[in-house]
Amino acid sequence: MVHPYDVIIVGAGLAGLRAAVEIGKDAHVAVLTKVFATRSHSGAAQGGIGAALGNEEEDHCEWHMFDTVKGSDYLGDQDAIEILANDAPRAIYELENLGVPFNRTAEGKIAQRAFGGHTRNFGEAPVKRACYAATRTGRVILDTLWEQGLRRGIEFFDEFQMLSLIVNDGQCCGVVAYELSTGQLHVFRSKAVLLATGGAGKIYKTTSNAFASTGDGMAIAYRAGAPLEDMEFVQFHPTGIYKLGILISEAARGEGGILLNNQGERFMERYAPIIKDLAPRDMISRCMLEEIRAGRGIDGKDYFHLDLTHLGEDVINKKLAEITSFARTYAGVDPIKEPIPVQPTCHYMMGGIATDADGRVIVDAKNTAFAGLYAAGECACVSVHGANRLGCNALLDTLVFGRRAGIAIKAFIPSATRPKLPARPEKKDADMIKDLMNSSGKESSGPIRAELQDSMMEHVSVFRQSDSLNTALKKIAQLKKRYQDLSLQDKGNCFNRDLLDAVELGHLLDLAEVIARSALIREESRGAHSREDFPERDDKKFLVHTMARHDAGKGPQIFTKPVTITKFEPKERKY
Numbered sequence: 001m002v003h004p005y006d007v008i009i010v011g012a013g014l015a016g017l018r019a020a021v022e023i024g025k026d027a028h029v030a031v032l033t034k035v036f037a038t039r040s041h042s043g044a045a046q047g048g049i050g051a052a053l054g055n056e057e058e059d060h061c062e063w064h065m066f067d068t069v070k071g072s073d074y075l076g077d078q079d080a081i082e083i084l085a086n087d088a089p090r091a092i093y094e095l096e097n098l099g100v101p102f103n104r105t106a107e108g109k110i111a112q113r114a115f116g117g118h119t120r121n122f123g124e125a126p127v128k129r130a131c132y133a134a135t136r137t138g139r140v141i142l143d144t145l146w147e148q149g150l151r152r153g154i155e156f157f158d159e160f161q162m163l164s165l166i167v168n169d170g171q172c173c174g175v176v177a178y179e180l181s182t183g184q185l186h187v188f189r190s191k192a193v194l195l196a197t198g199g200a201g202k203i204y205k206t207t208s209n210a211f212a213s214t215g216d217g218m219a220i221a222y223r224a225g226a227p228l229e230d231m232e233f234v235q236f237h238p239t240g241i242y243k244l245g246i247l248i249s250e251a252a253r254g255e256g257g258i259l260l261n262n263q264g265e266r267f268m269e270r271y272a273p274i275i276k277d278l279a280p281r282d283m284i285s286r287c288m289l290e291e292i293r294a295g296r297g298i299d300g301k302d303y304f305h306l307d308l309t310h311l312g313e314d315v316i317n318k319k320l321a322e323i324t325s326f327a328r329t330y331a332g333v334d335p336i337k338e339p340i341p342v343q344p345t346c347h348y349m350m351g352g353i354a355t356d357a358d359g360r361v362i363v364d365a366k367n368t369a370f371a372g373l374y375a376a377g378e379c380a381c382v383s384v385h386g387a388n389r390l391g392c393n394a395l396l397d398t399l400v401f402g403r404r405a406g407i408a409i410k411a412f413i414p415s416a417t418r419p420k421l422p423a424r425p426e427k428k429d430a431d432m433i434k435d436l437m438n439s440s441g442k443e444s445s446g447p448i449r450a451e452l453q454d455s456m457m458e459h460v461s462v463f464r465q466s467d468s469l470n471t472a473l474k475k476i477a478q479l480k481k482r483y484q485d486l487s488l489q490d491k492g493n494c495f496n497r498d499l500l501d502a503v504e505l506g507h508l509l510d511l512a513e514v515i516a517r518s519a520l521i522r523e524e525s526r527g528a529h530s531r532e533d534f535p536e537r538d539d540k541k542f543l544v545h546t547m548a549r550h551d552a553g554k555g556p557q558i559f560t561k562p563v564t565i566t567k568f569e570p571k572e573r574k575y
Contacts, residue, residue, distance in 0.1 A: 002421075037156055165220055205453035445501040
């Protein structure tokens with residue numbers, strides 16, 4: 001079955017929806033999503049969106065830009081970061097006009113609160129920059145954009161799993177997708193494809209990410225010839241619920257929550273004396289592990305207390321209601337009366353499909369475009385986050401660059417024609433499914449995925465070193481070999497979760513290999529990438545982006561691309 005469209009958007013999170021809303025009725029648009037649109041992981045974002053509105057105290061876009069550059073450990077491209085910071089106020093007011101119910105000040109302005117790494121006057125002290133809707137910011141924006149998409153006549157294909165990109169003569173001309181409810185393969189033919197499929201947190205055992213966050217867009221683009229940029233930088237958020245990874249938003253610390261060790265000490269005062277518990281996430285996660293190594297974890301274990309009790313019942317219930325609910329439901333504690341047990345949890349991929357500032361996927365260090373292919377959101381790397389993303393810049397990234405990708409696509413469509421499809425573009429995917437259905441192999445997806453997640457957690461998480469990274473790569477190679485002996489218990493066509501697990505596992509294995517290989521090559525410590533055998537940042541050798549190109553026979557092939565520096569020369573990060 002072939003579906004002709006002008007534009008195919010894969011993913012219905014904020015980046016995909018914002019692009020769809022931008023294109024609107026100017027083109028025939030289809031949005032494919034493997035979950036119902038409003039179940040996209042963007043809805044899990046709690047804390048807020050950064051923008052220098054200055055509603056609570058003085059603030060400037062240039063301060064926001066500086067904080068983002070510094071937070072990236074100077075690996076973010078400053079031209080893209082300047083776009084992000086300067087466009088942030090417009091993005092917020094646009095959302096307000098679309099109907100997003102932001103919290104308000106007493107004067108009726110959009111309320112703002114402090115967030116980790118965001119400061120006034122180039123690092124002088126914390127600043128209130130995060131715009132928020134209680135702790136449901138992502139949820140209400142997602143619902144609003146979805147509604148706006150429906151009003152603009154966007155067509156949604158819910159519970160469709162993308163299997164491959166269709167490429168002919170070097171141009172992307174559509175996607176092959178699997179319909180979960182019927183088991184049918186569908187060919188979506190288009191002038192342009194936008195990938196907005198989110199992150200890949202399920203590579204790790206402990207993660208704040210949804211079950212659907214399996215890096216599909218990244219892996220499929222990588223297999224199609226698009227390089228993956230800066231994949232070694234994986235952010236661990238310091239406050240996931242102990243043993244579960246469910247996120248306790250940075251908003252809790254933005255409102256005044258503090259981290260305590262087993263001595264009742266506010267230990268971040270020793271590591272970041274200026275901004276304390278509002279230090280960037282990479283720094284706090286490392287500090288927590290240092291405290292654990294020093295024997296100062298709670299009860300001698302690998303977690304800490306996040307204390308909100310001093311904030312009072314009124315503040316907690318009004319501004320942190322969802323956090324309170326999570327803590328009660330999943331940790332069995334009432335934050336009004338007792339602290340929440342927390343530990344670092346895999347949260348965000350700074351790396352992804354390499355793009356320019358208009359969402360065009362690029363294939364080399366010269367920014368040569370992959371014709372017809374675009375990407376935005378967490379699956380993409382326009383490099384505004386560099387080596388470490390500041391809190392409340394993720395939603396901003398999706399909105400700013402989702403919109404810019406939409407504008408670029410809208411300008412491209414009128415002069416473009418739908419490229420000719422290759423013969424039977426779905427054949428390779430059909431054969432893959434047939435082979436899995438008929439396989440008598442001895443392996444199943446679950447054990448392989450669990451072993452992958454354990455290995456990545458142990459060897460490629462907050463702290464890394466050469467031996468552990470090589471151990472991970474050997475393990476991944478073994479798991480990839482076992483993956484070839486996979487078979488399915490479920491042979492049916494209706495919501496075959498067994499088949500979907502197998503497809504997702506293939507993506508996770510490819511991406512894990514890229515992460516570990518890129519991490520091994522970067523022999524320095526920068527942002528979220530902390531090499532114990534190379535503890536210092538090395539700007540002479542590694543002030544570059546890593547770019548991983550797929551080679552089925554040899555594994556990821558790594559080349560580099562210069563970092564764009566405009567206003568702020570690299571300096572040591574101090575908070």
